[in-house]
Amino acid sequence: MSISLSNVTVELPIFSANARSLRKRLTPTAVGGSLMSRGDNKVIIRALNNVSLKIKDGERVALIGPNGAGKTTLLKVLSGVYAPTRGNVAISGEVSSALNTSLGLDIELTGRENIYLLGYYRGISRPVITKALEDIIETAELGQFIDLPVNTYSAGMQGRLTFAVATAFEPDILIMDEWLAAGDSRFVAKASERTARFVSKARILILASHSLSIVRNFCSHAAFLNSGSLVTYGPVEDVISAYENQLNAPSPPVAATA
Amino acid sequence: MVQKSRQMDISEKHIAAWDFTTGILRWRLWAYLGVQDIRQRYRRSSLGPLWLTLGLGVTILGIGLLYSQILKTPPGTFIPFIAISLLAWNFLSTVVTESTTAFQAGAGLISSVRVPYTTFVLRCLVRNLIVAAHCIIPVVIAFVYYKYPVDVVALAALPGLVLMLLNMYWLALCLAMVCLRYRDVAQIVIYAMQLALFVTPIIWQPSQLRAGTPFLAFNPIYHLIELIRAPIFEHRVPLASYQFSAIMLVVGGAITALVFNRFRRDLAYWI
Numbered sequence: 001m002s003i004s005l006s007n008v009t010v011e012l013p014i015f016s017a018n019a020r021s022l023r024k025r026l027t028p029t030a031v032g033g034s035l036m037s038r039g040d041n042k043v044i045i046r047a048l049n050n051v052s053l054k055i056k057d058g059e060r061v062a063l064i065g066p067n068g069a070g071k072t073t074l075l076k077v078l079s080g081v082y083a084p085t086r087g088n089v090a091i092s093g094e095v096s097s098a099l100n101t102s103l104g105l106d107i108e109l110t111g112r113e114n115i116y117l118l119g120y121y122r123g124i125s126r127p128v129i130t131k132a133l134e135d136i137i138e139t140a141e142l143g144q145f146i147d148l149p150v151n152t153y154s155a156g157m158q159g160r161l162t163f164a165v166a167t168a169f170e171p172d173i174l175i176m177d178e179w180l181a182a183g184d185s186r187f188v189a190k191a192s193e194r195t196a197r198f199v200s201k202a203r204i205l206i207l208a209s210h211s212l213s214i215v216r217n218f219c220s221h222a223a224f225l226n227s228g229s230l231v232t233y234g235p236v237e238d239v240i241s242a243y244e245n246q247l248n249a250p251s252p253p254v255a256a257t258a
Numbered sequence: 259m260v261q262k263s264r265q266m267d268i269s270e271k272h273i274a275a276w277d278f279t280t281g282i283l284r285w286r287l288w289a290y291l292g293v294q295d296i297r298q299r300y301r302r303s304s305l306g307p308l309w310l311t312l313g314l315g316v317t318i319l320g321i322g323l324l325y326s327q328i329l330k331t332p333p334g335t336f337i338p339f340i341a342i343s344l345l346a347w348n349f350l351s352t353v354v355t356e357s358t359t360a361f362q363a364g365a366g367l368i369s370s371v372r373v374p375y376t377t378f379v380l381r382c383l384v385r386n387l388i389v390a391a392h393c394i395i396p397v398v399i400a401f402v403y404y405k406y407p408v409d410v411v412a413l414a415a416l417p418g419l420v421l422m423l424l425n426m427y428w429l430a431l432c433l434a435m436v437c438l439r440y441r442d443v444a445q446i447v448i449y450a451m452q453l454a455l456f457v458t459p460i461i462w463q464p465s466q467l468r469a470g471t472p473f474l475a476f477n478p479i480y481h482l483i484e485l486i487r488a489p490i491f492e493h494r495v496p497l498a499s500y501q502f503s504a505i506m507l508v509v510g511g512a513i514t515a516l517v518f519n520r521f522r523r524d525l526a527y528w529i
Binding site: 012013015076079080081082083095097099100104106108109113116117120121122123125126 | 273280284286287290291294298301366367368369370371372373523524526527528
């Protein structure tokens with residue numbers, strides 16, 4: 001199992017209402033001129049800028065960085081949601097991603113039905129899911145709630161369910177966004193133990209989080225992203241201190257005026 | 259524990275082919291989603307989709323009795339005709355209209371898991387097939403009540419249905435893509451379908467038009483409906499419609515495959 005990114009750039013087109021409309025596309029030509037306005041009003045956000053990264057067997061990697069640093073975009077590239085605009089992504093191994101608790105779940109369905117749904121998304125067959133069912137329900141600690149619709153669940157309960165399913169089918173690579181922090185400390189401890197067992201089989205974990213305690217708890221390595229670029233990658237403590245240095249660095253003179 | 263290790267290269271050139279095949283192979287997913295859509299409609303509703311059955315029954319009766327007088331056709335042939343026509347039309351037009359938002363409906367998944375996008379088109383087809391199955395009831399009642407004869411040729415409706423579904427598959431995928439990028443195409447489609455209801459022999463019979471008129475010969479919706487209607491209602495295998503639908507499948511399918519192949523990777527950015 002390994003992941004290798006080389007010079008990955010992701011540009012997200014932001015369609016203004018104008019560019020989305022076919023009429024706006026057609027009128028300039030129909031009216032017969034104004035090639036000047038051909039810009040389509042397209043705004044592009046460069047969410048990832050030339051990121052190169054190699055992740056090897058058994059590494060538990062945290063993505064850290066301020067809001068808007070590109071953590072979620074990178075997770076989406078790694079899960080195969082986004083194809084990079086430029087650059088290459090090579091992943092060997094089966095990926096299971098849990099980027100967002102609410103997005104994968106269908107809140108009208110019961111917890112039990114959602115376990116099947118989440119399993120089917122991952123291409124897992126019914127008997128295999130049925131076999132894992134008990135383990136998932138136990139890990140998620142949902143008890144009787146498992147037969148109630150998910151819209152009755154708290155955010156933490158949804159997170160536990162998603163986490164339990166994401167780790168249940170022994171994927172090679174597990175990708176999680178920062179929602180894990182929504183769990184209470186008891187669950188975080190449990191998740192940490194389950195993840196440790198998971199990674200002990202030389203699997204890869206990738207986790208985005210703002211909580212440095214979760215990062216220290218779960219991860220062996222960290223990648224520090226800032227405005228779409230990879231600042232450093234390495235052992236977790238080194239990267240955290242680089243991150244903290246940058247956070248505490250006196251930012252532009254505004255603060256100094258006092 | 260069996261160690262599964264599949265090579266997965268995200269920048270792969272064959273993402274569209276992967277999507278088509280995996281989309282179909284993961285049949286449990288779209289079947290489950292389609293069935294759940296129907297279950298959802300049953301929830302908190304005493305009749306659920308059976309309301310559609312009832313609605314179709316009332317429409318058949320209303321239009322049937324009125325138009326058999328306007329068009330001076332005996333209700334005994336006209337009502338079975340309108341019943342089978344509306345069954346096919348409702349399926350076709352609902353798939354077309356719903357396909358315009360098929361990807362938006364799966365937005366949550368498309369932006370959080372690597373999932374074949376064709377799943378959402380198949381889900382739309384499954385859901386509407388289940389609805390159509392509900393709607394067979396009033397059609398059967400119409401045929402039985404008027405003792406309208408049906409013979410073995412009616413079985414030709416089955417391959418006809420397959421050909422129709424294949425055409426609906428590419429059409430729905432194509433519309434889902436275009437409407438994701440250009441949101442107002444969905445409005446155009448809705449109006450086009452309204453127009454289609456009037457220019458296609460659904461409420462009026464094709465025999466009321468001069469044979470070979472371009473209104474029929476080049477009307478794709480007419481041909482798709484004929485695939486099912488002609489064997490059951492006219493006891494005839496509609497060869498011309500088979501030809502037209504087969505050509506449409508090849509040409510439309512090829513164009514859709516090319517467009518999908520080119521833009522599959524961009525769809526996630528358009529959500």
